[in-house]
Amino acid sequence: MSHPLDLQQLAQDIKQWGLSLGFQQVGICDTDLSLEEPRLQAWLDKQYHGEMEWMARHGMMRARPHELLPGTLRVISVRMNYLPAKAAFASTLKNPRLGYVSRYALGRDYHKVLRNRLKKLGDLIRERCETVNFRPFVDSAPILERPLAAKAGLGWTGKHSLILNREAGSWFFLGELLIDLPLPVDRPQEEQCGRCVACITTCPTGAIVEPYVVDARRCISYLTIELEGAIPEAFRPLIGNRIYGCDDCQLICPWNRFGQLSDEDDFSPRAALHAPxxxxxxxxxxxxxxxxxxxxxxxxxxxxxxxxxxxxxxxxxxxxxxxxxxxxxxxxxxxxxxxxxxxxxxxxxxxxxxxxxxxxxxxxxxxxxxxxxxxxxxx
Structure with missing residues (x-):
């Protein structure tokens, strides 16, 4: 006679397995993002997604994880630090003869790193309960990963729209494992930005048009990565020496005083991309x-x-x-x-x-x- 699955114990084990696989935190939430749907629609209606037509193409599916994997009951959300040692933010940004690459992109593609670890986490869960279905995601499908991370207790949404954590700031990647088990869920954290608007005022192009809302068409990360055609002339002088992405809203954030360095070799900067x-x-x-x-x-x-x-x-x-x-x-x-x-x-x-x-x-x-x-x- 088989014993019933202890979901509480399984949830604890999943978090421990996640830590052993190199994630710094693991949280669990349900799939209900109905509160996000009107916000997403308003953002799309204002054309803030720019040329990222895939944002509009999938519509509200982004707020409905259970439509991506039918039968999904929970989302296991993870974060992994990426801040390299000797990141050399100031010395590179202040030298206009050097090219500044956003710190997340200095090493190996994080999509592959996190997805492989999430797949291993799913395999460990399957060893415990053979009939489970799961699917890993790392910024690779229409899914609202930041609201899910906030709902799973990994942090709160900062005014720059990134997830902030008391112990780690915002220098981390997010990933999700959709699963069809009714695991116990974690509690969200309270928003702790207070009256601070440093990220809004420091943005070189004024892309954070209001708290928690980013007009991608003005964002340097969008202009240097997502935009396929010509960069509008008005933004070119404001880009400075940023040749791939921008970290300004994170650099100014007081919570990033607590940013944790990554010990992942894959995220170590490649010499040819570090202050070239x-x-x-x-x-x-x-x-x-x-x-x-x-x-x-x-x-x-x-x-x-x-x-x-x-x-x-x-x-x-x-x-x-x-x-x-x-x-x-x-x-x-x-x-x-x-x-x-x-x-x-x-x-x-x-x-x-x-x-x-x-x-x-x-x-x-x-x-x-x-x-x-x-x-x-x-x-």
Whole structure:
């Protein structure tokens, strides 16, 4: 005679297995996201998703996990830290001659890492109860992973729309395992942003249009990763040297004082992507781009958009003949790239004129002083 499954004990075991697989936290929630549906619809109605048409194509399925895997009763939500040691945020962002890559993308593609671990977690559950059905997701299907993570008690939704945790800030990836077991659920955490609006005020492009609402069309991560065509000119100067993604709203967040470093080797920065000179990056041919970004999240934007982003960063860099030469060397390769190169060259031309004015000012001041004193003009 078989013994009935102890779901309470199983839930505890699942959390322990998750920790042993490298997740920093595991939570469980039901599939009811009905409160999110009007918010999602309002966001879509305002076209805040930009060119990400897949956000609208799946409609409210994103808020209905049970439609992705019929029979789903619970969502096991996990988080995994990704912040590398010596992340060098400030030194890279403050040097406009270097390319800044969002810290999550410096190592191996997190989708593969988390999905493999979630699959192992599902297999461990199946060993305990043979008839279970499960399916892992890592930002790979129409599912509202952040509201699920909040409902599962992994943290609360910050005003930048990311999940925040008291002990870990926001430097972590999320993943989900949909499962057809009625496991006991965890309690959500209380929102603890208070009156802080640091993320809203620091966003270079004003993408956080109101608390908890991001207009993707203004977000640097969207502009450098999701947008396939030309970056609107109004945003180009604001992008600075960010060539893939942006971390500003996380960097300013007070809760990230508690950010935890990752001990995952897969998330260690690749040397070629960690504070690289822009002119070197712009010289990569497609073969080198594909070689360096093999197994990286960066590869999906392709070589052309990679060059587009770097061209904008070179336009924002200080005037330099090396920058001019690098930009000019790729003229004629692609019309969309040419548009950004011509813009960047014009910015370099403006900076050269500004430099000339700055050089002349001390000379003009000395000349004025000499005239006032009645001294020879070459004094």
């Amino acid at each position: 000179p822009l002119t070197e990056l712009f010289a990569w041919d497609e073969a080198k781009f594909l070689r360096v970004t093999e197994g990286s999240a960066i590869r999906r934007i392709g070589h052309l958009r990679w060059l587009r982003n770097i061209a904008v960063a070179l336009g924002n860099a200080p005037w330099d003949t090396e920058n001019i030469a690098a930009l000019s060397s790729r003229l004629g390769e692609n019309p969309m790239l040419d548009e950004h190169i011509h813009w960047a060259l014009e910015q370099q031309k403006i900076k050269r004129a500004e430099n000339a004015i700055e050089v002349q000012r001390p000379q003009q001041k000395r000349l004025v002083r000499a005239i006032e004193k009645g001294l020879p003009r070459d004094a």
